[in-house]
Structure formats: structure tokens, C-alpha cells
Amino acid sequence: MTVNEGPRALPQTVLRAATDRRLLDETIRQGRTTRAELADVTGYSRPTVSEAVRRLVEGGLLDATGLKETGRRGRIGTFYELGARAGWVLALELDQSGVRARAADLAGRTLDEHRRPAGAPGDVAALVANVRAAVGAFPDGPGPLRAVGISIANPVHPVTHEVVPLAGTPFPEGLISPREMIGDLVPAPILVDNDVNLAALAEHRAGRAAGEASFAYVYVGAGLGVGLSIGDQLIRGAHGLAGEIGYLPGAAAPTLAGDLAAGGLGRSDAPSNDVAAALELLDRADESALRVLAAAVARAIVSVAAVADPALVLLGGPVGTHPALLPRVRAAISFPGPTRVEHGTLGTEAALHGALHLALDHALAAAVAV
Known part of the structure; x- marks a missing residue:
């Protein structure tokens, strides 16, 4: 028995x-x-x-x-x-605009920051050189370096934590493994996640989504993406591809990203949105650009709302945070349920904040486990 x-x-x-x-x-x-x-x-x-x-x-x-x-x-x-020598962490953000790096103590207080400009689209060697230069620019911190958190503008597999290559990615130079880039430079665990997921994490920890059990973070920049949190858990999918809304069917093109390119918002030298051009058009309230962007973002939000019905949707990214876009997106949403759409509070640094949270969580847990 x-x-x-x-x-x-x-x-x-x-x-x-x-x-x-x-x-x-x-x-x-x-x-x-x-x-x-x-x-x-x-x-x-x-x-x-x-x-x-x-x-x-x-x-x-x-x-x-x-x-x-x-x-x-x-x-x-x-x-x-x-402790004055308790240790420190390093956060990196790698995307089409370049490399941003921030060092912080275990309380999350910034110690130093460095930025490196973007290389040419698709130039892997330039990206690697910029990442290594950014990491090498930091002197020794207060005690041991305990973790490195990296935000990258490509999907990341939830099990292997390797970058997932996708056809037509807006950030082709970022398909190389960050561990291969800097593994020989840092004596600490290297933690990698998708930029949109990390931006959503940061907004949940210290932004407008704090206290929300379910929300979606819609990123609009060089690419399109959604970070979806349900029951306080980020939904990454079996292969790390949850939230890749740029591949949703478009209205006038095969994909949503194609709709933006067809609307004159794509770059001619790379498979991505032209962020500088989009911001300029939004600054002068260009009606055509507003209509194209609002329709694409609204289509993405309705798709997410129909599947997950989040309590809150946040707009983020360099284009998504532009004040001219939010009211047009709200007006373009056609969904029978209530859909609350706001701007995130962490702005264009949300992903870097998320990478810092990722590093701090690991560093603190590991520090007390020894």
C-alpha cells in the first residue's frame, strides 16, 4: 500500500x-x-x-x-x-541604432554609460567591434561583475537562449550570438533576450504596466513586435517567436511590415522601417504616414486583443512613443471589447532597463545561493 x-x-x-x-x-x-x-x-x-x-x-x-x-x-x-564591494552588473542593448551599455551596482544605480554608433546595415564585423568596444570601455566596478544582460532586436529561443534567425529580419547583423561576441571579455553569466520582451519586463517592473496582471507592449521602430504578459508571465512561445507581429498578414502587402514599406516607411538599404523618416513625417503630422502607421498598429492590437484580451496595451519604441500616433491608433481600433491603449513610461530606454532587470535578477539570486 x-x-x-x-x-x-x-x-x-x-x-x-x-x-x-x-x-x-x-x-x-x-x-x-x-x-x-x-x-x-x-x-x-x-x-x-x-x-x-x-x-x-x-x-x-x-x-x-x-x-x-x-x-x-x-x-x-x-x-x-x-556592501561597497557587493558587485555590479552590465546591461547592453543591440539594435539598428547602435550599441548602448550601462553599468549599475546591485541596487540598480547607474555607475557609467557608453554608446557606440551603428555600422552599415548587415555589417556583422562592425557590430561585433562596437559591442566589444562598449564592454571594454568600463573600468572595474565595485566588486565582481556578477551578470551581463543583453537586449537584442531579434527573437531569442526560450530554451537555448540563442538568437533565432528569421528571413527578412530588420536586424540581420544581429543574428550572431552575443556570447560569441564578448564571452572572452566578461567573467560572468551572459543573459540574452529579445528587446520587446525586455521592454515589456521593464514596464511591468517599474513602468505603466506595474500591477497589471495582463498587458501587451507594442513596439514600433525599425521593426514591429509585441511583448505579451499574461498572469505575470511573459509569453515567448515554443521557439521564441511569440509577438513577431511584423509577419502578420497585411492589408495591401503579404505582411504587416510590408504594408509599412509599401506606404513609404521602409528603408531602401535594409529590410526595416526608416525610423528617422517616420519620425520626421510624424513631426509634421503627415496624413498619409499617420494613416499607414495607425492602421498597421491597430491591426496588430486587434489581433492580440482577439486572442488574449489584455487589460492594457502600451505603445513603445522610437516611433510608437511619438505623441501624434497614439490618438490615431485609438481611433483606428475596431474591437468589440474595451481596449485601453497608452504610452509606456520608460520611453526608448525600456529595453535597456529590461536588460538591467534581467542582469540584476540573476546577480542577486546567484549571490545569495553561494
């Missing part, structure tokens, strides 16, 4: 790592705190907090930075802050 033993208890190492992570996150959130304050906020016992703080200090993740008078006879608390 089989006896149901019930759920097994989590291993002590897992519980200890979870406790340490909670206390580290809370210290980062507060900036400066004591063990007593940590116990009050988290509900952990004072002995548990004291032991966890001891581990975090020994690991260099927290520093004791001064004394706090408690107001009670003989009682003096010790303040703790993020």
Missing part, C-alpha cells in the same frame, strides 16, 4: 537563500536599515535575521555602516547597507 507522505519540506539551503534574498532586497529598498527593522518588516525572528545578516556581511553583500541609538537603555542598533 502506498502512503501519501504529503508535500516535502524545502531543503535548508533553499530556505536560507530565500531568507537572505528577502533581507538583501529589503535593505536595498530601504537604503539603510537595522536587524531589528528587518525583523519587523519581514516577520522573520530576530535570531533568523541576525544569522542571515551575518552571512550577507561575510559574503560582502552588506556592510555595517554605523550605530543607531534605539532610545532604550543599553540598546544600540547597527545600520547595514549594500
